[in-house]
Amino acid sequence: xxxxxxxxxxxxxxxxxxxxxxxxxxxxxxxxxxxxxxxxxxxxxxxxxxxxxxxxxxxxxxxxxxxxxxxxxxxxxxxxxxxxxxxxxxxxxxxxxxxxxxxxxxxxxxxxxxxxxxxxxxxxxxxxxxxxxxxxxxxxxxxxxxxxxxxxxxxxxxxxxxxxxxxxxxxxxxxxxxxxxxxxxxxxxxxxxxxxxxxxxxxxxxxxxxxxxxxxxxxxxxxxxxxxxxxxxxxxxxxxxxxxxxxxxxxxxxxxxxxxxxxxxxxxxxxxxxxxxxxxxxxxxxxxxxxxxxxxxxxxxxxxxxxxxxx
Amino acid sequence: xxxxxxxxxxxxxxxxxxxxxxxxxxxxxxxxxxxxxxxxxxxxxxxxxxxxxxxxxxxxxxxxxxxxxxxxxxxxxxxxxxxxxxxxxxxxxxxxxxxxxxxxxxxxxxxxxxxxxxxxxxxxxxxxxxxxxxxxxxxxxxxxxxxxxxxxxxxxxxxxxxxxxxxxxxxxxxxxxxxxxxxxxxxxxxxxxxxxxxxxxxxxxxxxxxxxxxxxxxxxxxxxxxxxxxxxxxxxxxxxxxxxxxxxxxxxxxxxxxx
Amino acid sequence: xxxxxxxxxxxxxxxxxxxxxxxxxxxxxxxxxxxxxxxxxxxxxxxxxxxxxxxxxxxxxxxxxxxxxxxxxxxxxxxxxxxxxxxxxxxxxxxxxxxxxxxxxxxxxxxxxxxxxxxxxxxxxxxxxxxxxxxxxxxxxxxxxxxxxxxxxxxxxxxxxxxxxxxxxxxxxxxxxxxxxxxxxxxxxxxxxxxxxxxxxxxxxxxxxxxxxxxxxxxxxxxxxxxxxxxxxxxxxxxxxxxxxxxxxxxxxxxxxxxxxxxxxxxxxxxxxxxxxxxxxxxxxxxxxxxxxxxxxxxxxxxxxxxxxxx
Numbered sequence: 018x019x020x021x022x023x024x025x026x027x028x029x030x031x032x033x034x035x036x037x038x039x040x041x042x043x044x045x046x047x048x049x050x051x052x053x054x055x056x057x058x059x060x061x062x063x064x065x066x067x068x069x070x071x072x073x074x075x076x077x078x079x080x081x082x083x084x085x086x087x088x089x090x091x092x093x094x095x096x097x098x099x100x101x102x103x104x105x106x107x108x109x110x111x112x113x114x115x116x117x118x119x120x121x122x123x124x125x126x127x128x129x130x131x132x133x134x135x136x137x138x139x140x141x142x143x144x145x146x147x148x149x150x151x152x153x154x155x156x157x158x159x160x161x162x163x164x165x166x167x168x169x170x171x172x173x174x175x176x177x178x179x180x181x182x183x184x185x186x187x188x189x190x191x192x193x194x195x196x197x198x199x200x201x202x203x204x205x206x207x208x209x210x211x212x213x214x215x216x217x218x219x220x221x222x223x224x225x226x227x228x229x230x231x232x233x234x235x236x237x238x239x240x241x242x243x244x245x246x247x248x249x250x251x252x253x254x255x256x257x258x259x260x261x262x263x264x265x266x267x268x269x270x271x272x273x274x275x276x277x278x279x280x281x282x283x284x285x286x287x288x289x290x291x292x293x294x295x296x297x298x299x300x301x302x303x304x305x306x307x308x309x310x311x312x313x314x315x316x317x318x319x320x321x322x323x324x325x326x327x328x
Numbered sequence: 329x330x331x332x333x334x335x336x337x338x339x340x341x342x343x344x345x346x347x348x349x350x351x352x353x354x355x356x357x358x359x360x361x362x363x364x365x366x367x368x369x370x371x372x373x374x375x376x377x378x379x380x381x382x383x384x385x386x387x388x389x390x391x392x393x394x395x396x397x398x399x400x401x402x403x404x405x406x407x408x409x410x411x412x413x414x415x416x417x418x419x420x421x422x423x424x425x426x427x428x429x430x431x432x433x434x435x436x437x438x439x440x441x442x443x444x445x446x447x448x449x450x451x452x453x454x455x456x457x458x459x460x461x462x463x464x465x466x467x468x469x470x471x472x473x474x475x476x477x478x479x480x481x482x483x484x485x486x487x488x489x490x491x492x493x494x495x496x497x498x499x500x501x502x503x504x505x506x507x508x509x510x511x512x513x514x515x516x517x518x519x520x521x522x523x524x525x526x527x528x529x530x531x532x533x534x535x536x537x538x539x540x541x542x543x544x545x546x547x548x549x550x551x552x553x554x555x556x557x558x559x560x561x562x563x564x565x566x567x568x569x570x571x572x573x574x575x576x577x578x579x580x581x582x583x584x585x586x587x
Numbered sequence: 588x589x590x591x592x593x594x595x596x597x598x599x600x601x602x603x604x605x606x607x608x609x610x611x612x613x614x615x616x617x618x619x620x621x622x623x624x625x626x627x628x629x630x631x632x633x634x635x636x637x638x639x640x641x642x643x644x645x646x647x648x649x650x651x652x653x654x655x656x657x658x659x660x661x662x663x664x665x666x667x668x669x670x671x672x673x674x675x676x677x678x679x680x681x682x683x684x685x686x687x688x689x690x691x692x693x694x695x696x697x698x699x700x701x702x703x704x705x706x707x708x709x710x711x712x713x714x715x716x717x718x719x720x721x722x723x724x725x726x727x728x729x730x731x732x733x734x735x736x737x738x739x740x741x742x743x744x745x746x747x748x749x750x751x752x753x754x755x756x757x758x759x760x761x762x763x764x765x766x767x768x769x770x771x772x773x774x775x776x777x778x779x780x781x782x783x784x785x786x787x788x789x790x791x792x793x794x795x796x797x798x799x800x801x802x803x804x805x806x807x808x809x810x811x812x813x814x815x816x817x818x819x820x821x822x823x824x825x826x827x828x829x830x831x832x833x834x835x836x837x838x839x840x841x842x843x844x845x846x847x848x849x850x851x852x853x854x855x856x857x858x859x860x861x862x863x864x865x866x867x868x869x870x871x872x873x874x875x876x877x878x879x880x881x882x883x884x885x886x887x888x889x890x891x892x893x894x895x896x897x898x
Binding site for chain 2: 760761764766768771772775776786
Binding site: 060062115119126132136139140257264297302309312 | 689691692696704706711830864865866867868871872
């Protein structure tokens with residue numbers, strides 16, 4: 018064991034750091050999906066497209082601003098603003114003109130409407146941004162790297178991935194928990210998530226809550242994408258990859274659960290990056306293995322609540 | 329009429345702090361019609377749920393025909409000959425009434441025949457015969473989600489009867505049935521059950537129905553049996569009148585469903 | 588409407604044959620459409636129970652790779668089809684024993700997870716599967732007869748058509764049987780089934796295994812037709828495509844999947860030829876239009892045209 022650490026310790030350290038930063042990204046996207054599912058009861062297949070569009074938009078806006086001489090320090094706020102913009106434009110459009118028509122429909126219809134939207138948005142991305150990789154990493158370069166002491170060695174790691182990504186995730190988690198528990202709107206959202214019929218019977222304006230929640234979820238997806246954009250080149254298909262991973266997080270976490278989403282994202286982020294360094298064939302499989310194992314033990318998900326039917 | 333068909337001993341079940349069953353001891357005699365009355369929340373439905381395997385008691389045991397059935401699955405209990413109907417009718421909403429009954433008939437025979445139609449002549453005839461006896465022939469081809477409350481209730485009971493049980497537990501069979509039809513319907517039901525020699529336990533809020541059709545009455549109160557005996561005796565007990573019937577009459581304006 | 592089904596089936600088949608004779612390139616497209624229609628009948632069964640699988644491309648991929656792997660050793664199309672069907676059935680039983688414990692979104696997501704695990708294995712285990720390059724399938728003898736290319740293609744088309752007929756006939760009987768009607772009962776009142784002594788999970792499992800078998804057959808036919816298999820056959824979007832076709836065709840009768848598959852493949856081919864970068868968008872838009880404005884799908888439209896009811 019000790020010998021194994023001698024040989025692989027550095028690699029393991031790097032895997033853990035990588036895992037932490039990717040867990041942050043996974044959480045941002047998945048928690049948005051989970052929130053939307055909890056309130057609207059629709060699994061939004063196009064959530065990954067919002068992530069991808071968030072990423073592409075942030076890169077484009079960043080490149081444009083840099084060409085106009087934007088100072089480096091502004092590159093991170095620019096990422097956040099791009100995401101907010103994407104969410105604020107696409108969120109209400111999608112909710113108002115598409116989802117609102119299908120709330121009363123069967124689950125399969127709802128799934129397919131968002132699947133159709135996903136197909137459309139995939140091609141929109143190709144038409145707008147082309148199929149060549151796009152990369153803009155000003156924000157990441159700006160913050161430089163840090164040498165993390167690890168035993169006798171140092172691991173060089175970017176400050177952006179070490180602090181910014183997990184930082185945003187933690188701020189989102191804490192902020193969201195505060196919002197849902199302490200504000201009136203937040204409590205209404207929780208009420209609709211736990212018992213929709215009772216909540217609407219009490220006179221809650223469901224339409225407003227749906228619009229609000231969906232837009233917020235869209236912003237979170239776009240934020241995940243925007244924050245990921247400095248770390249890797251953007252190529253078509255990134256949305257499709259993101260959404261399946263988010264599905265796995267949501268099902269594992271328990272529907273509508275934000276703390277569950279945080280824990281699951283951490284497990285999957287770490288699991289995946291450990292696989293990348295030690296058993297790369299398994300990278301994509303790990304999240305699903307985690308999901309299957311969790312659901313075997315807890316069929317309602319980690320933090321899910323069992324609904325009992327009255328007879 | 330010989331000995332207990334169903335014997336519950338010391339049943340206890342609590343939901344959080346609420347004691348839905350707080351030491352239930354009850355013998356149901358073969359062939360009798362036993363009515364259960366009592367205020368809402370007294371644990372009447374819980375008793376049915378425990379007997380049919382939907383809920384597991386925290387303590388105590390249930391024996392049917394001399395055999396312990398506590399903790400068995402609903403499926404296994406049905407196979408032994410205990411069927412139930414529901415307070416909120418549980419129909420297959422996208423099927424016709426006839427198909428609903430035929431499915432119950434089919435499930436008695438085992439449903440694993442993938443290539444012969446459900447509505448094969450033998451099942452169809454049996455279903456039609458039952459619908460006829462329940463006075464539901466006119467709506468045999470209506471979809472279950474298009475029925476009114478009374479018809480749903482009857483179809484729900486007919487499905488349970490189609491299972492040919494020895495013991496039938498009915499949860500408020502007459503709630504939702506129009507007052508003008510109630511006696512006719514109960515009479516029909518009783519005749520069907522007497523013909524088939526079915527022992528019946530039914531939760532009932534209408535004291536006229538209880539008085540006329542029950543052999544014995546059990547009064548439920550806060551998870552316990554407060555009184556048990558022939559209707560004439562029990563219903564004239566001042567304590568029962570005050571505690572249960574008074575509440576019943578007071579708390580049950582016509583047309584309101586019991587929770 | 589049910590009465591007209593056999594006649595409409597014969598008409599549809601005659602139309603397919605006429606089209607395949609008229610335009611040889613259509614023969615390829617329509618064989619693929621028949622193969623997918625066969626697989627989509629499985630989706631239809633699960634939809635009967637109110638369950639949406641977002642992972643049935645697993646069985647398509649499994650059937651296709653069974654053909655690709657075994658072709659060099661077995662080298663007979665008929666035997667390979669049987670092997671693919673049997674193998675998919677066994678796989679469906681194993682996966683089904685697990686996933687039929689779950690309902691709704693958990694059912695959908697677990698199927699998706701299984702599908703993605705299979706996809707990842709195909710993609711990553713390069714030394715066995717040749718990764719994303721895929722495996723070529725040579726023209727093979729069928730039932731002991733060596734065939735030239737054109738005869739081979741016609742034979743596969745004929746087999747697909749014949750299987751479509753036989754399987755549709757059998758499934759039609761199944762859906763009207765106690766097992767099939769109990770399956771539909773899962774959608775509306777699963778607890779009642781248990782109170783009638785019917786094991787709901789067993790009923791669903793039987794349907795799941797059948798759906799896996801027809802998925803495997805569809806996949807094998809696709810491999811024999813396109814003669815090239817890649818992991819993309821099992822990507823989650825391919826699973827979405829199957830549900831897409833099911834809804835496009837309409838969930839009423841067993842003809843729906845074939846109407847849907849033919850329409851889907853034709854739109855796809857034409858869209859891809861006319862708008863290379865936007866075919867997905869066009870398909871997505873078609874799907875949206877059908878869902879929003881023709882809720883019964885193509886089958887429902889046909890039913891209205893004939894003047895009967897969709898079911």
